[in-house]
Amino acid sequence: MAEKKTSTAAKKTTAAKKTTAAKKTTVAKKTTAAKKTTAAKKTESVSKTPLIKNISTNNTQEETENLNTIVKKTDSKPTNQKVDDFLENFNWHNYQEGIDLIEDDQLQEFELLVDENFVDTSDDDVLDGIIVHLTDREAIIDINAKSEGVISLNEFRYNPNLKVGDKVEVIVDTREDKSGQLVLSHRKARVIKAWDRVNEAHDKGDVVQGFVKCRTKGGMIVDVFGIEAFLPGSQIDVKPIRDYDKYTNKNMDFKVVKINHEFKNVVVSHKALIEADIEEQKKAIISQLEKGQVLEGTVKNMTSYGVFIDLGGVDGLIHITDLSWNRINHPSEILELDQTIKVVILDFDDDKSKIQLGLKQLTQHPWEKLGDDVTEGSRITGKVVVIADYGAFIEVDQGIEGLVHVSEMSWSTHLRSAQDFVNVGDEVEAVVINLDRESRKMSLGIKQLSEDPWTDITKKFPIGSKHTGSVRNFTNFGVFIELEEGIDGLIYISDLSWTKKIKHPSEFLALNDKIEVVILDLDVEGRKLSLGHKQTKPNPWDVYENDFAVDTLHKSEVSEIIEKGAIINFNEDISAFSPARHLEKKDGSRLEHGESAEFKVIEFSKEFKRVVVSHLQTHNDSNEQPVEEEKVKEKKSKKKDEN
Numbered sequence: 001m002a003e004k005k006t007s008t009a010a011k012k013t014t015a016a017k018k019t020t021a022a023k024k025t026t027v028a029k030k031t032t033a034a035k036k037t038t039a040a041k042k043t044e045s046v047s048k049t050p051l052i053k054n055i056s057t058n059n060t061q062e063e064t065e066n067l068n069t070i071v072k073k074t075d076s077k078p079t080n081q082k083v084d085d086f087l088e089n090f091n092w093h094n095y096q097e098g099i100d101l102i103e104d105d106q107l108q109e110f111e112l113l114v115d116e117n118f119v120d121t122s123d124d125d126v127l128d129g130i131i132v133h134l135t136d137r138e139a140i141i142d143i144n145a146k147s148e149g150v151i152s153l154n155e156f157r158y159n160p161n162l163k164v165g166d167k168v169e170v171i172v173d174t175r176e177d178k179s180g181q182l183v184l185s186h187r188k189a190r191v192i193k194a195w196d197r198v199n200e201a202h203d204k205g206d207v208v209q210g211f212v213k214c215r216t217k218g219g220m221i222v223d224v225f226g227i228e229a230f231l232p233g234s235q236i237d238v239k240p241i242r243d244y245d246k247y248t249n250k251n252m253d254f255k256v257v258k259i260n261h262e263f264k265n266v267v268v269s270h271k272a273l274i275e276a277d278i279e280e281q282k283k284a285i286i287s288q289l290e291k292g293q294v295l296e297g298t299v300k301n302m303t304s305y306g307v308f309i310d311l312g313g314v315d316g317l318i319h320i321t322d323l324s325w326n327r328i329n330h331p332s333e334i335l336e337l338d339q340t341i342k343v344v345i346l347d348f349d350d351d352k353s354k355i356q357l358g359l360k361q362l363t364q365h366p367w368e369k370l371g372d373d374v375t376e377g378s379r380i381t382g383k384v385v386v387i388a389d390y391g392a393f394i395e396v397d398q399g400i401e402g403l404v405h406v407s408e409m410s411w412s413t414h415l416r417s418a419q420d421f422v423n424v425g426d427e428v429e430a431v432v433i434n435l436d437r438e439s440r441k442m443s444l445g446i447k448q449l450s451e452d453p454w455t456d457i458t459k460k461f462p463i464g465s466k467h468t469g470s471v472r473n474f475t476n477f478g479v480f481i482e483l484e485e486g487i488d489g490l491i492y493i494s495d496l497s498w499t500k501k502i503k504h505p506s507e508f509l510a511l512n513d514k515i516e517v518v519i520l521d522l523d524v525e526g527r528k529l530s531l532g533h534k535q536t537k538p539n540p541w542d543v544y545e546n547d548f549a550v551d552t553l554h555k556s557e558v559s560e561i562i563e564k565g566a567i568i569n570f571n572e573d574i575s576a577f578s579p580a581r582h583l584e585k586k587d588g589s590r591l592e593h594g595e596s597a598e599f600k601v602i603e604f605s606k607e608f609k610r611v612v613v614s615h616l617q618t619h620n621d622s623n624e625q626p627v628e629e630e631k632v633k634e635k636k637s638k639k640k641d642e643n
Contacts, residue, residue, distance in 0.1 A: 126189045129170045131162070141170055141184055149184035156186065158211030158223050158251060169193065190226025197225045198266055202256040210254050210268060215244045222254065222268055229254075235269035239310065240301055242337065282313040289355070291345055294362070299339045307331045309343055309357055316355035318343060325360050325399030327385050366399030367440045376432050380444070384426045392418045394430060394444055402442035404430055409446050411453050411486030416473075421446070453486040454527055461487070461529065463519050466536060471513045479505040481517055481531055489529030491517060498534045498541060499573035499609065540573050541606045548574060548601050548611055553618065557596045558583075566591065568599060574611060576601070582614035591615060 129149070133140035138150045139162070151170065156162045169190060174183035201208045210222040210229065220231040231254070233241055241247075258267035297309035297316065306319045324334055335341070343357040374380065374396075382394035382402065391405040409421040422428055434443035453460075461467065461483065469481035469489070478492045493502055502508050509515060521530035548554070548570070558578075560567040565579045578599065583591040591597055603612035 125171070126192055127170050127172070129168055129184065131164050131166045131168060134162070134164060139168075141168065143170060143182075143184070145182060147182050149182040151184050151186050157213075157249070158209075160251075187226055194225035194227045198227060198229075198256055198259065202259050205255065207253050207255060207273065208268070209251055212247050212250050212252060214248060220244065220247060222252075224254065224256075224266065224268060227266055229256075229266035229268045231268050231270065235267075235271045238271055238274050285312055285314045289345060289348060291347060293345045294342055295345065296340060296342050297357075299335050299337050299341065302331045302335070302337065304330060307335055309341070311355075314355065316343065316345070316357040318357045318359055322346065322356075322358040322360055325363070325366050327393070327395070327401065365440075366397060367437065370397065370400060370437070374432065374435065376435050378432050379429060379449075380432060381427065381429050382444075384422050384424050384428060387418050387422065387424055389417065392422050394428060396442070396444075400442070402430070402432070402444040404428075404444045404446055408433065408444070408448070411447050411450075412482070412488050447486070450486075453484065454524065457487070457524055458522065461519050461522065463522055465519050466516060467519070468514055468516050469531075471509050471511050471515060474505045474509075474511075476504065479509055481515060483517075483529070487529070489517065489519075489531040491515075491531045491533055495520070495532035495534055498537070498539050541609060544574060545604065545606050548576075548604050550601050550604055552601050553598055554601070554613070555596065555598045558591050558593050561593050566593075568613060576611040576613040578613050578615065582616045584616045586619050 127143050129141035129143040131139050132142045132148060134153075137153055139153060139156065141149045141151055143149060149170065149172070153162075168186055170184040170186050171189040171192065172182070173185040173188065176182065198208075200206070208224055210224040210231075212231070213221045213223055213228070215221075216230075219233045220236070222229045222231045233244070235257070236244075236247065252270055253273055254268035254270050255272045256266060257269045257272060259265070295311055297311045299307055300310040300315060301308040304320075306317050307323065309316045309318060318331075320328065320331060323331055328334060341359065342362060343359055344361050345355060346358045346361070347356040348354060380396045380402075382396040384392050385395045385401065386393040389406075391403050391408075393401045393403055395401050404418075404422075406416065406418045406421075409418065410416075428446065429449060430444035430446050431448040432442060433445045433448070434441075436442070467483050469483045471479055472482045472488065473480040478490050479496075481489050481491060483489060491505075493505055496502055496505065496508050500508070515533055516536045517531040517533055518535040519529065520532045520535065521528075523529075554570055556568050556570050558566045559569045559575075565577055566583055568576045568578055570576060576599070580590070582602075585591060585597075597615050598618045599613035599615050600617045601611060602614045602617065603610065605611075
């Protein structure tokens with residue numbers, strides 16, 4: 001019986017050992033997978049149910065060391081009295097020998113405790129870590145593992161206020177590097193949870209904080225929860241951005257305005273946050289706007305036509321003509337970007353969305369300071385500021401301009417461009433022709449500074465007198481000749497040459513050519529001179545009337561073949577016409593271009609400068625007939641045919 005009992009006890013002991021060993025193996029697996037991290041968090045649940053009673057003091061050296069290790073790890077954390085009692089009363093001998101068995105519910109409770117408090121560094125889960133130390137390059141993070149992990153400070157660029165004790169999200173990047181160090185990643189952990197946070201912020205309209213990393217085409221790259229989002233340049237501020245670099249490496253608040261899930265793109269806006277505040281300011285400002293009200297604003301933007309002023313959420317425009325009493329070419333001549341100035345409200349529309357502002361209206365009008373010594377007929381000196389087709393504007397004083405019409409620049413009746421007389425920037429003297437202080441207009445004249453050349457025109461340029469002038473301008477009907485300053489005359493195209501048929505004066509003359517003329521007619525009241533050039537030479541047709549009389553013979557070449565006949569040039573003045581039938585030779589053929597032959601003059605008109613010749617009549621006297629008779633016969637024959 002004793003043997004049976006001993007055998008039974010041995011079997012139970014063996015079974016217990018096996019069960020205990022199996023369960024110890026299970027626990028060991030759990031604790032090994034967790035790398036036996038700090039046991040501060042597991043202490044509370046262990047004490048709820050004592051696992052083993054009747055703890056013996058016969059613990060082995062190894063068990064003692066294991067226990068000391070656990071205790072050391074728990075010393076850094078707040079402990080629980082139940083845990084202390086559990087450790088003091090645990091019977092390691094009975095546990096090792098398998099005398100006392102661990103119940104399944106107790107084992108499950110212990111496993112749950114391990115799962116809750118030990119970190120498995122082999123998983124890709126996001127963990128919470130606490131910064132325990134900071135170096136120049138790295139942050140030391142405690143994640144309840146067997147050792148602390150390290151993270152490069154570059155991953156915390158978005159948070160310059162990082163300090164010891166801060167709680168951060170991390171993920172195990174490398175369990176052991178070459179030096180056995182646990183390497184963590186904050187950036188990867190942020191990215192894992194970033195999309196959920198970004199989507200939540202977009203759906204709820206929450207304000208998120210981002211770190212402006214760098215500038216890119218069209219905007220900036222912003223780190224939001226570890227995701228690189230795009231900040232368009234137009235969404236940075238309500239004001240135009242001129243220096244993007246001043247926003248880099250800074251934390252700013254943003255609103256997520258767009259998410260592209262397909263391409264994983266996120267667009268954020270800082271402007272949207274500002275606009276909400278500005279809208280309230282805008283309503284308050286608009287409600288108080290009145291014409292004539294003086295406000296303070298900041299130069300927001302400049303254009304060629306004016307300046308946009310920020311009135312504190314409301315934009316107004318100062319037209320370039322309302323910037324200064326003086327004439328300016330661009331607003332940058334008197335204003336700078338971001339400059340604070342005072343302006344006056346000139347006008348606005350019904351909903352006050354378009355506000356017209358003025359700057360020059362804050363100063364006295366220059367016309368009100370114009371002295372009484374400036375009257376009609378007085379001489380003044382000014383600067384040419386603008387040249388137009390019709391004249392030039394002269395600034396006689398700051399903000400006061402007078403117009404010199406092109407007709408008042410010269411005594412010449414032939415009007416030219418104002419640029420022919422003055423240039424922008426020239427200092428000129430003029431005479432006040434007309435002055436209207438109420439309308440603030442002034443007409444000036446330059447030609448009045450010299451004597452009118454037409455005063456004694458009849459003495460200088462009597463009819464029939466010869467003079468030399470310069471070609472100044474062409475028209476379809478003639479050419480204008482300047483005899484002297486202020487004295488222009490016209491040569492009609494018919495008075496250029498006795499013999500040449502001129503279609504346009506430019507065929508005969510060029511600009512600035514010197515030409516001899518004769519005064520043909522003079523109209524003092526109308527200030528008109530009729531000139532002639534051909535009249536300076538004898539009329540060659542008086543000589544040709546005898547040289548090319550009817551029936552005279554002349555030899556020449558056929559210069560040109562035309563539809564109805566040919567042109568024969570006898571000299572540079574005489575070009576005769578030969579009808580087609582009069583080009584017939586003795587053999588019955590016709591003269592061709594360039595062929596030389598003898599011609600008989602059959603018609604000569606001095607009045608119309610016309611010469612008609614015939615080659616046929618030089619060898620066929622029977623066909624000699626006056627040209628007019630031939631025409632009559634041809635007409636009669638045509639009528640007979642028609643009848």
